[in-house]
Amino acid sequence: MTEEKNSIINDQDLNSARQKYQRERSKRIRSDGMNQFNFGTGEFKRFIDDPNAEPSFRRQPINDEVDVIIIGGGFGGLLTAASLHQTGTTNVRIIEQGSDVGGTWYWNRFPGARCDVESYIYMPLLEELGYIPSEKYAGGPEIFAHCQRIAKKYGVYEKACFQTQVTELRWNETNQRWLVSTDHGDTMHCRYVCTSSGILHRPKLPDISGINTFSGHAFHTSRWDYRYTGGGPNETMKKLNKQCVAVVGTGATAIQCIPKLAEDSEHLYVFQRTPSSIDVRDNKPTDDKWAVAQEEGWQRKRINNFNDVLSGIAVDKNMVDDGWTSTVNMMMKQIQEDGMPDSEAAMEVLSEKIDLKKMSEIRQRVDQLVNDKKTAEALKPWYRQWCKRPCFHDEYLDTYNRSNVTLVDTDGKGIERINNNNIIANGKSYPVDCIVFATGFDFFADINRRLQCKIIGQNNEELAEKWRDGVVSLFGMHSKGFPNCFILGNHQSTATVNFTHTLHEQARHIAHVIQYAKNNQFNEVNVEQQAEQHWVEKILQQTSPLQAIFSECTPGFYNNEGNPDQSNPQNGSIANTTEFFEILTRWREDGSFNGLIFT
Numbered sequence: 237m238t239e240e241k242n243s244i245i246n247d248q249d250l251n252s253a254r255q256k257y258q259r260e261r262s263k264r265i266r267s268d269g270m271n272q273f274n275f276g277t278g279e280f281k282r283f284i285d286d287p288n289a290e291p292s293f294r295r296q297p298i299n300d301e302v303d304v305i306i307i308g309g310g311f312g313g314l315l316t317a318a319s320l321h322q323t324g325t326t327n328v329r330i331i332e333q334g335s336d337v338g339g340t341w342y343w344n345r346f347p348g349a350r351c352d353v354e355s356y357i358y359m360p361l362l363e364e365l366g367y368i369p370s371e372k373y374a375g376g377p378e379i380f381a382h383c384q385r386i387a388k389k390y391g392v393y394e395k396a397c398f399q400t401q402v403t404e405l406r407w408n409e410t411n412q413r414w415l416v417s418t419d420h421g422d423t424m425h426c427r428y429v430c431t432s433s434g435i436l437h438r439p440k441l442p443d444i445s446g447i448n449t450f451s452g453h454a455f456h457t458s459r460w461d462y463r464y465t466g467g468g469p470n471e472t473m474k475k476l477n478k479q480c481v482a483v484v485g486t487g488a489t490a491i492q493c494i495p496k497l498a499e500d501s502e503h504l505y506v507f508q509r510t511p512s513s514i515d516v517r518d519n520k521p522t523d524d525k526w527a528v529a530q531e532e533g534w535q536r537k538r539i540n541n542f543n544d545v546l547s548g549i550a551v552d553k554n555m556v557d558d559g560w561t562s563t564v565n566m567m568m569k570q571i572q573e574d575g576m577p578d579s580e581a582a583m584e585v586l587s588e589k590i591d592l593k594k595m596s597e598i599r600q601r602v603d604q605l606v607n608d609k610k611t612a613e614a615l616k617p618w619y620r621q622w623c624k625r626p627c628f629h630d631e632y633l634d635t636y637n638r639s640n641v642t643l644v645d646t647d648g649k650g651i652e653r654i655n656n657n658n659i660i661a662n663g664k665s666y667p668v669d670c671i672v673f674a675t676g677f678d679f680f681a682d683i684n685r686r687l688q689c690k691i692i693g694q695n696n697e698e699l700a701e702k703w704r705d706g707v708v709s710l711f712g713m714h715s716k717g718f719p720n721c722f723i724l725g726n727h728q729s730t731a732t733v734n735f736t737h738t739l740h741e742q743a744r745h746i747a748h749v750i751q752y753a754k755n756n757q758f759n760e761v762n763v764e765q766q767a768e769q770h771w772v773e774k775i776l777q778q779t780s781p782l783q784a785i786f787s788e789c790t791p792g793f794y795n796n797e798g799n800p801d802q803s804n805p806q807n808g809s810i811a812n813t814t815e816f817f818e819i820l821t822r823w824r825e826d827g828s829f830n831g832l833i834f835t
């Protein structure tokens with residue numbers, strides 16, 4: 237089909253795009269779905285070792301009691317600790333697998349890592365900490381340092397346990413406390429437990445044969461091996477200058493590290509299965525005058541404004557005005573010009589046309605930036621923008637104009653196998669010294685897989701057993717029979733582009749409940765069965781506009797590798813994120829703690 241003009245799309249263009257999207261999708265549908273991946277077992281076990289921690293770290297077991305134990309030291313855990321601190325609970329311990337706080341930003345130290353949501357809204361607690369990010373999209377090391385800043389400010393380091401895996405959480409009915417067991421033989425007791433395991437933290441790798449025959453060096457992007465590459469996140473990887481490097485994958489991670497690898501490697505092969513959509517990032521240093529002019533409460537306003545725009549709520553001004561909000565802007569402009577569509581179906585067609593207009597711009601951008609026509613063609617994404625995480629980058633596409641970079645497009649098939657010093661793709665062998673797997677994370681894991689520990693509540697009931705057919709919760713955070721246990725994450729809560737926003741709202745909610753229980757000398761917070769049932773029903777009634785789109789989408793982790801029907805709707809979330817936050821705010825303001833039972 238011809239590239240669309242920069243105007244509203246006509247029906248013929250829409251139909252030919254649909255057909256092209258369908259053809260590209262069918263090339264990528266595989267019968268093994270999620271089973272095509274390995275999650276760090278068998279031959280791939282070494283891929284999950286932590287390169288930033290002391291490998292043989294041991295310490296004496298801890299046998300003590302604190303008020304609250306938080307599992308996970310990423311933004312969710314840190315924001316919970318901060319919110320608890322702000323409401324008077326300071327006897328708090330974070331338990332974390334890594335050797336420091338930071339979560340995503342501890343693990344993902346790959347060169348070029350940056351937040352892809354504006355740092356003024358992504359990096360939380362900026363006003364509380366008196367910090368302004370140096371750029372509109374801050375780099376990974378700056379965000380990691382911000383995590384450490386939060387930890388210091390709220391006393392997290394004093395009791396934290398790092399390089400520690402919780403093996404079991406068990407509710408003790410007699411003393412109304414949780415017993416937390418770990419792989420260091422700890423037996424810690426606490427009144428409250430919070431879990432914030434992250435949603436994208438278990439690396440996945442293509443489960444292909446030959447990885448152990450590979451004579452070179454290989455690692456996953458979330459375990460970047462600077463001992464091998466030399467340098468650091470902001471330094472040249474000098475040891476690569478005589479190396480031929482392969483990157484497998486072209487998702488949000490790959491597009492950030494590829495320009496850096498291209499600069500430092502002798503030759504770089506990029507093995508692509510499906511191209512990402514790469515829109516303009518427009519990163520720039522923070523304007524000091526703008527920063528100084530911000531009035532108290534500015535960050536909260538900006539965070540809410542971004543979320544409102546993406547939720548389709550009219551705002552006076554789109555404060556962030558970035559790539560994420562630009563499609564919504566296009567939609568609003570079209571509605572202003574042509575009036576509101578008169579039916580849901582008409583609205584869906586308009587949204588599809590706006591999507592096609594945006595994707596056409598993205599494809600045109602490839603032609604503008606990539607010199608070689610064949611390479612440019614291969615880099616064009618043929619699917620609706622939300623089928624995969626939209627990407628934004630100012631240098632990625634230009635990288636393919638370098639003479640030391642080769643795009644190996646596999647036309648949807650992926651790499652076939654590895655042997656000796658070769659990657660085999662398209663039936664051809666590519667000799668390489670190093671393979672970087674930018675192949676993503678386990679997104680559909682249930683709570684057991686995410687936490688890798690058992691949660692055993694009242695009457696010896698296991699949470700995984702209770703949730704066997706889907707999550708059963710109030711607000712995604714409380715579950716009956718698991719008193720004083722709070723769960724942060726996306727199941728039965730909401731899915732924001734700016735994930736720290738969700739985590740902060742959940743953290744505030746948890747701190748509020750614990751403060752109320754403590755102030756009123758309650759020992760136990762449990763959940764009314766009816767409240768839980770109502771919440772599950774509400775989740776099941778959600779029809780996110782994306783759900784229908786996902787079934788037509790090219791495979792990826794958003795649609796369970798092309799099998800959206802196999803995702804459990806009960807593990808879904810409130811589609812309108814602003815609605816979810818308002819539910820929590822109203823619930824707190826109401827003060828009756830509806831749905832919870834305090835004893």
Ligand code: NDP
Pocket residue numbers: 264350351352353436442484485486487488489490492507508509510511625649650651674675676677791792793
């Ligand atoms: P993704 O799952 O998005 O990408 C994995 C890539 O690996 C895809 O391109 C996939 O191709 C490819 N792949 C998988 N198997 C094979 C194979 N056998 N052969 C060739 N290619 C293969 O993972 P990412 O780590 O890139 O991103 C995960 C998420 O992390 C993002 O969606 C985002 O939410 C987050 N992130 C956020 C960042 C930020 O700036 N805040 C930065 C980076 C990541 P295919 O598309 O065909 O499946």
